[in-house]
Amino acid sequence: MDCEIITIGDEIMTGHTVDSNSAAISELLTSIGINVKYRSSIGDSVEAMEESFHLALKRVRLIITTGGLGPTDDDLTKRAIVKVFRRNLVFHEDLLEDIKARWSARGIEMPAINQNQALLPQGATFFPNKNGSAVGICITESGRIFISLPGVPFEMKQILTDEIMPYLKNLSGTRPISVLKLRTTGIVESKLAEIIMSDLQLEPGVRLAYLPGFSGVDLRILATSDSQERSDAKAESLARKIESKCGKYIYGRNDDTLESAIGQLLRDNDKTICTAESCTGGQLGQIITTISGSSDYFVGSVVAYDDAVKIEQLEVDPATLKKYGAVSEQTALQMAAGARKLFGTDYALSITGIAGPEGGTDEKPVGNIWIGLASAHSNIARLFSLGRERQVNRARASYAALELLRRDILDL
């Protein structure tokens, strides 16, 4: 089945916002064998929407739009829908009650303008929005499926995942496809490709993609066959081959993250952890605690941005700071050991570095970041020479710290 994704909003057309919705939708549709043939974006204009909806209805069977479903004057998608499909807007009393309840749960009286959100095209199906008041709208007509979703990414994703995907999977015209992701860290893309592709031929109908990100390189396997079972078996067979070649770099599959893998390892081994952070400002703790239930193993952090905090809270020796500086192996080692003592945990990770763009010297350039680890059996530190971009360096350093811990726990 061919699909067109249409994202709507002046903020997209002027470049204020990078359109991430299109990629998120494309990825999910591709994973169930729907072919995203066209993608387009248009501004907040009823005329532009009409033109674009008509064109899409001519050339594909499935159309998914995002944006323009809010309550304000620049939210015009419903107006275009009723024109294109020649329908009226109908007021839904029950929906208004839901929306009012949502506002009062937040302790705010609903502004009158939000009544608009209970007006919906006649004869449409609605998909509930758990995170906002703009519901998803679905119209089927003349063999076409037209779905409108809100533009706020986390609202869009919730409706897409919980409502639209199960709906689309049940339609005819989708091909059995199996998608499997192996998640690696601590190795660059080209080296990974060298290891994997030595004496390996991909079966027909199997594709392998290398997807690099902050926490490592993901390997995406896409397998198609004439049945779901055979597609799954093909994907699994390649995954096993890759795991046997470079298993130590693979921390998980599919939705596993480095932080969820670490969390599982700590929980399985009944161990606890804390962190001591300088240049990351709290990001390592933030990443560890993205996992709900991380309180089982994560105790706390000290963010020691000022050297006085390193000395007073983490017991870093002032003489060490003076002799080697805050960005040094010695300081990283002492920060980790100090945090482990302070919090009484099994493991402690520390990060101290020059995130940039300011603060670099010839001896210690921007991107030089020391990661430390303390445990009952070791106190080690590693230097990472990262790039010039502050936010990228901070994210990479946080994941490098988690990888150092993973290797230590697994003795890799």
Add this chain to the structure above:
Amino acid sequence: MDCEIITIGDEIMTGHTVDSNSAAISELLTSIGINVKYRSSIGDSVEAMEESFHLALKRVRLIITTGGLGPTDDDLTKRAIVKVFRRNLVFHEDLLEDIKARWSARGIEMPAINQNQALLPQGATFFPNKNGSAVGICITESGRIFISLPGVPFEMKQILTDEIMPYLKNLSGTRPISVLKLRTTGIVESKLAEIIMSDLQLEPGVRLAYLPGFSGVDLRILATSDSQERSDAKAESLARKIESKCGKYIYGRNDDTLESAIGQLLRDNDKTICTAESCTGGQLGQIITTISGSSDYFVGSVVAYDDAVKIEQLEVDPATLKKYGAVSEQTALQMAAGARKLFGTDYALSITGIAGPEGGTDEKPVGNIWIGLASAHSNIARLFSLGRERQVNRARASYAALELLRRDILDL
């Protein structure tokens, strides 16, 4: 002048890659008054390109494509161009010499496949690529301008900025436009619209968009007129009117962020800050330290995920935790006061709440988050009732804490 941007590549259509080129091009074109009316994306297929180029040539005067200009088999843009414009590919000896020189400067012999890059459509103009071997291609025909750029973002941006922008600025048909962004926080979109639109009529040629995000709602003003000065004046006039109506919600303009605005306030007032975080795990400190130079005012944090850390590091009274719980006004107040004492700062912010999705009760549902503030003159706490999604709740709580501080410093 109306423009269509067409981005090309299978990696875009499957969602492997978020298309950031479209936004980058849109932003630059908008800034010189070119109206980006359509944006579309298609896969690596000559047929899809032909169809899409023909459609674009019908509906706009300027077309910019990215992608598909590399040397490999899936780089098909030139094949589509010669079909659509009925031209031949011509071999450019001088260009081949340039490409060979580029490879030998890297100490590598040019792989033979790269000879393709010296084949270019007859009668086209070329824009040099400083960072790669795929040059930009420009064809003008029947009043249309068709420009093809490589898809690698930093190569695309260099050609666009250095070559295409000066070229487009000299064309007739571009209208002077002024874009101005007011950044608000602490107020919802619909309430903001109610305040702004009461007794306000937008002048002709002026548009106002509401752009919600985690840290608040941005207001984007877009004004056009017959000269740059008059466009700027129109935009500024509306900005002033909005500022007089709801100035207390506006923390900055354009590239200002809530964390940069807070940083400026602290620096201007020669004040320091620290944080005490529970459910955010370090995110508030991470956000404050996204600003290079934040060490001037940010001292450090305690992430007190475990209650023992709240007691030992932040001096929260165990009786308070027992009586009111960790997620309570009393605990938030004591966390802030304790952090301020520990770090010796002027201000301290605390966050303690139920980020979800687990851990909610009837009395304290998921999304209930207390934010505390301690300073020489106040110790306050506010309850925020946020949504159900963990990561969204944590980001919103972090920005709500910054907003509480902004209000306190400015006495709003």
